[in-house]
Amino acid sequence: MTGQPAPSGIKLGIDIGATTVKIGAVGEGTAILARAVAPTLQDFAAAADLIAKTVRDTFREAGLGLSSLPFAGVGIPSAVHPVTGRVVEANNAGWRDAPLKEALEKRLGLPVLVANDADCALAAEASAGAARGVPDVLMLTLGTGVGGALLLGGRLYRGADGMGMELGHMPLIAGGRPCTCGADGCLEAYCSATGLVALTRDAMARHPDSLMHAWSRRRGGRVSGRTAFECLKKGDGAARAVVDRYCELLAQGIGGLVNAFRPRRVLVGGGVSHAGEPLFTRLNALLPRFVISFGVIGASEVMPAQMGNDAGIIGAATLDRVRGG
Amino acid sequence: MTGQPAPSGIKLGIDIGATTVKIGAVGEGTAILARAVAPTLQDFAAAADLIAKTVRDTFREAGLGLSSLPFAGVGIPSAVHPVTGRVVEANNAGWRDAPLKEALEKRLGLPVLVANDADCALAAEASAGAARGVPDVLMLTLGTGVGGALLLGGRLYRGADGMGMELGHMPLIAGGRPCTCGADGCLEAYCSATGLVALTRDAMARHPDSLMHAWSRRRGGRVSGRTAFECLKKGDGAARAVVDRYCELLAQGIGGLVNAFRPRRVLVGGGVSHAGEPLFTRLNALLPRFVISFGVIGASEVMPAQMGNDAGIIGAATLDRVRGG
Numbered sequence: 001m002t003g004q005p006a007p008s009g010i011k012l013g014i015d016i017g018a019t020t021v022k023i024g025a026v027g028e029g030t031a032i033l034a035r036a037v038a039p040t041l042q043d044f045a046a047a048a049d050l051i052a053k054t055v056r057d058t059f060r061e062a063g064l065g066l067s068s069l070p071f072a073g074v075g076i077p078s079a080v081h082p083v084t085g086r087v088v089e090a091n092n093a094g095w096r097d098a099p100l101k102e103a104l105e106k107r108l109g110l111p112v113l114v115a116n117d118a119d120c121a122l123a124a125e126a127s128a129g130a131a132r133g134v135p136d137v138l139m140l141t142l143g144t145g146v147g148g149a150l151l152l153g154g155r156l157y158r159g160a161d162g163m164g165m166e167l168g169h170m171p172l173i174a175g176g177r178p179c180t181c182g183a184d185g186c187l188e189a190y191c192s193a194t195g196l197v198a199l200t201r202d203a204m205a206r207h208p209d210s211l212m213h214a215w216s217r218r219r220g221g222r223v224s225g226r227t228a229f230e231c232l233k234k235g236d237g238a239a240r241a242v243v244d245r246y247c248e249l250l251a252q253g254i255g256g257l258v259n260a261f262r263p264r265r266v267l268v269g270g271g272v273s274h275a276g277e278p279l280f281t282r283l284n285a286l287l288p289r290f291v292i293s294f295g296v297i298g299a300s301e302v303m304p305a306q307m308g309n310d311a312g313i314i315g316a317a318t319l320d321r322v323r324g325g
Numbered sequence: 326m327t328g329q330p331a332p333s334g335i336k337l338g339i340d341i342g343a344t345t346v347k348i349g350a351v352g353e354g355t356a357i358l359a360r361a362v363a364p365t366l367q368d369f370a371a372a373a374d375l376i377a378k379t380v381r382d383t384f385r386e387a388g389l390g391l392s393s394l395p396f397a398g399v400g401i402p403s404a405v406h407p408v409t410g411r412v413v414e415a416n417n418a419g420w421r422d423a424p425l426k427e428a429l430e431k432r433l434g435l436p437v438l439v440a441n442d443a444d445c446a447l448a449a450e451a452s453a454g455a456a457r458g459v460p461d462v463l464m465l466t467l468g469t470g471v472g473g474a475l476l477l478g479g480r481l482y483r484g485a486d487g488m489g490m491e492l493g494h495m496p497l498i499a500g501g502r503p504c505t506c507g508a509d510g511c512l513e514a515y516c517s518a519t520g521l522v523a524l525t526r527d528a529m530a531r532h533p534d535s536l537m538h539a540w541s542r543r544r545g546g547r548v549s550g551r552t553a554f555e556c557l558k559k560g561d562g563a564a565r566a567v568v569d570r571y572c573e574l575l576a577q578g579i580g581g582l583v584n585a586f587r588p589r590r591v592l593v594g595g596g597v598s599h600a601g602e603p604l605f606t607r608l609n610a611l612l613p614r615f616v617i618s619f620g621v622i623g624a625s626e627v628m629p630a631q632m633g634n635d636a637g638i639i640g641a642a643t644l645d646r647v648r649g650g
Binding site: 079088089096097135136148152153159160161162163164165166167169170171172173174175176181182183185186248249252253255256257259260261262263264289290292293296297 | 404413414421422460461473477478484485486487488489490491492494495496497498499500501506507508510511573574577578580581582584585586587588589614615617618621622
């Protein structure tokens with residue numbers, strides 16, 4: 001079964017997260033033909049070794065050859081040097097200025113494209129999701145942090161120096177809640193799932209009679225990005241206030257980005273986006289307030305991302321389609 | 326003297342401001358060969374008539390012909406439709422969805438390029454000022470409002486739909502000081518000259534012994550964007566606190582834009598930029614705090630714009646050099 005060339009159209013996507021690396025062989029129509037998961041090791045050389053070994057094992061077990069692949073695509077939560085493919089700062093893995101492209105090219109014997117994870121998420125949407133056929137799309141991923149990516153004319157915008165965009169670290173309430181980046185009041189500090197949890201905890205402390213306390217107790221005391229949205233459905237007033245406040249902040253953040261980039265469509269992905277209708281209805285209703293000259297030129301539509309958990313693998317594997325110069 | 330063709334290289338720039346229209350014939354090396362000023366009329370057709378008449382009179386009196394000009398360039402504080410050249414909302418003039426390109430083409434018999442005034446200011450810097458030879462430059466103009474423009478690869482970035490950027494209306498302190506746009510807490514509400522005056526007045530109210538009171542009394546009670554910077558030079562503590570606060574807010578705003586666009590250089594123009602050294606030293610010292618991964622990838626340099634009062638005319642006249650597709 002080993003050593004066969006990969007069938008035409010097979011691609012390799014590697015999604016390096018804070019704690020795990022997801023690996024997938026992606027076929028036509030973005031189907032995942034084989035997959036594996038490995039821990040994200042802090043030691044960079046050991047991590048590269050483990051990723052390469054897992055890729056080889058996965059392809060061998062699936063009866064797929066590696067050598068004929070056009071490239072390996074890799075996504076990682078960091079800025080990435082546009083030429084060297086060095087990872088600037090992957091804080092959770094603890095890698096800094098790490099030669100990821102070089103290390104994997106050497107170990108896999110393939111050309112490697114490395115990109116920011118938000119860029120990969122948007123690449124996946126462009127290949128098979130909510131950005132398909134739309135040339136100008138802004139995407140925010142709302143998870144532990146906030147990632148941002150922009151498709152302009154069908155190509156990923158990566159900044160004047162190619163280092164990519166860090167939309168999570170634009171100010172939202174300057175001087176406000178401390179952000180992981182060291183500044184205070186970034187979009188990420190309020191609009192990430194972490195920021196939503198902080199808003200939720202604040203409201204719970206102020207409202208001891210809120211249903212959110214019982215919801216949390218039933219889950220071992222856990223408060224998540226779902227807490228307020230779930231309790232809103234049951235009519236809890238404090239939960240509604242959290243959702244309204246969160247959506248207003250996020251709408252103002254999105255509105256500012258629309259004023260800067262004027263995309264046709266804004267996609268929201270990441271864990272928070274699973275809140276669904278209550279989130280998107282509010283965002284679209286609020287957006288006109290924050291978009292300049294909305295009455296004359298209109299605003300973008302805010303929609304949920306569609307690609308789900310495999311977006312990182314699929315986006316990495318299809319980076320070649322949206323990679324700008 | 327009339328009817329002669331314009332000497333080779335002569336261009337026409339029209340800078341439509343809130344109260345006056347500045348018109349100039351721009352020669353080689355961006356010298357202004359002839360100039361005129363007219364009031365900005367609220368009635369759009371009358372305004373177009375007066376602008377065209379003033380252009381013709383000015384060129385005739387200077388012995389220059391209009392007919393051989395390649396185009397007339399026009400700058401205006403509004404978004405501008407990329408194809409029709411319609412002015413979306415020029416609030417101060419009271420024009421809304423006004424067919425400026427069509428009206429002036431008909432009256433002047435020349436092709437007309439219309440652009441946002443901040444785009445023109447950056448075009449002027451690219452032609453003969455602080456953006457010359459630098460392909461990727463972000464510019465903020467800090468006057469009554471905040472204008473923003475971006476040069477990417479030597480071309481003006483105008484947003485996915487060509488409507489241009491409105492960087493003054495990105496959030497800085499969401500929910501904070503009311504902005505002219507209807508939202509609260511925009512960059513413009515804090516970092517325009519108007520925002521600086523508001524910060525200054527707040528500090529004066531809290532510090533009745535500040536030198537800023539005497540400074541203002543000597544100027545008939547006027548408080549301006551210069552008040553705090555002038556009194557800082559005399560060692561006034563309240564003035565220093567205003568300048569420090571203003572610079573911190575502006576640095577965070579600029580830092581967010583650097584995180585999004587990663588320009589090599591950031592230019593600051595408009596009235597506030599005349600504060601000079603105390604402003605730019607602070608901005609460059611503060612910026613690393615607000616730029617992601619500064620330690621690895623560095624930040625942009627913040628510099629004053631160089632083109633002065635004629636930037637609007639010169640930029641409009643040289644729009645063809647930086648006009649993107």
